[in-house]
Amino acid sequence: MKFSVKLIAAVLCAAMLCVPTLAAGSSDAPGAGTYVPDPQYTMAWGTATWQDNGSLLVRKSGENKPTDGMALWTKNAIVLDAISGEPVDAKSIKDGSTVYAWLGAQTAMTMSLPPQVTPELLLVNIPADFKVPQYDVIVRANYIMKGIPGYSGMAITLSDGTACQVWQDAAVTPYLTRNRVTYQDLLPGTRVLVWADDEGQASRVIVFPYEYKGGLSLNGNGFLCVNGYLTVYPPALRRPYNDERLYAPIRAVAEAAGYSVSWDNEFGVTVKDGSDILFQICPDTKLAHGPAAADRHSLAGPCLIADGVTYLEAGDLAHLLGMFYGG
Incomplete structure (x- = not known):
């Protein structure tokens, strides 16, 4: 597969993968901004x-x-x-x-x-002048032309800011297991060892055991992605305190991750995994209730409500959903 064809595919991916929740906004919307590496x-x-x-x-x-x-x-x-x-x-x-x-x-x-x-x-066993593969955690992952034979892949960003493209013809294998993994398993939170050339094209990836139920990440245009899919447009995200804390709509994220969301007059937002309550939280409070909140007494910020939409700080929401958030 020629690089020029892959480059065209990468340029077109946004148009084919958008699953908007609100109309698109300007580049200075709350979710937008350049990713600031935080090496793990x-x-x-x-x-x-x-x-x-x-x-x-x-x-x-x-x-x-x-x-x-x-x-x-x-x-x-x-x-x-x-x-x-x-x-x-x-x-x-x-x-x-x-x-x-x-x-x-x-x-x-x-x-x-x-x-x-x-x-x-x-x-x-490193030969002289050998380009050593990189071990790191994926913090951002977005599909490239998913589902199109010969042109599908995943664009990933590692915690130190390194960007790579893993196409479907790359060798993606698990560490010490016979489980089948593909480029579609390269979700935020995944530890990987990547062999890539100077242009970021990966020829091989070893995938280590995954510790989360999925991942949240911001792409370069400020869209919040759930498990690699564009899910929430920048205008639907909030930075109410004028700092680095990003607030995401609970329902949009939780439902995209496979959970159900409802409202309880006494306990507020209720997120369920099947018939089991995962967590509950009332607006204007920093205390969530339920199994998912058992190891956390308070959150980084309160649950907010605006125009009937409830929000949680993205890291808190990811934690409560058992997901990874790389910021």
Whole structure:
């Protein structure tokens, strides 16, 4: 498939995929704006040397002091071959070889020098001048010409702002399972290892286990997408406090995610998963009730109501629906 054909497909995708809830607005509508990267991982790389205590000391060129570098513990890390993506026994890593490690935002690191840490992912067996694949979390995902044979794909944005296109002919495989996955499984919140060229065209993607029921994301034009589909137009979104908090209509998002929404005179908005109540919340309150709110005492902002439409801060709404929101 030629890149020029794919580029044309990408340009046309918005016209074919829009599922509006309100009329389109201007580019300065509440949902619009350039995505500001919020990297979820720190990458460390360098030459590896085994230490007497069993850790793997990684140093970049020029780091020669005893306190330089980073000591990696490999016992609970995912260790993969950089070319094949296959699992590798950490003990096979040779002194003097180059490794790349990804540390999660919540990864605990000792205060010692050099610091000691267990990476989430470690890539090994890296040839010289090889473009190392990238490990990250998808924060935005939009279909490209979904359903058109030979021209379908997913445009994804990673947490550090890297944009990639994963077409249906790319090799998309799961990590350590035989489950079938495709480009359509690349939803916000998905951890991936992506082999892409300098133009962002992915040839291969490894998909790691998904921890959410779906994902919410803003595309580059300010549309709120639910599981990759354009669902809420910018004018239907709100930023009532003139800050970064984005408020989304509860009904539009929840119904697009497969839930039912109704109104209860006593408990306010009621969102159900089948016959089971997921959560309930009244306007002008910051306290949701129900199983989905069991681990959260209050929300980032109150439930708002305007013209008969109830809103919640997008991150809060995603959490209550069991979905990922990358901002």
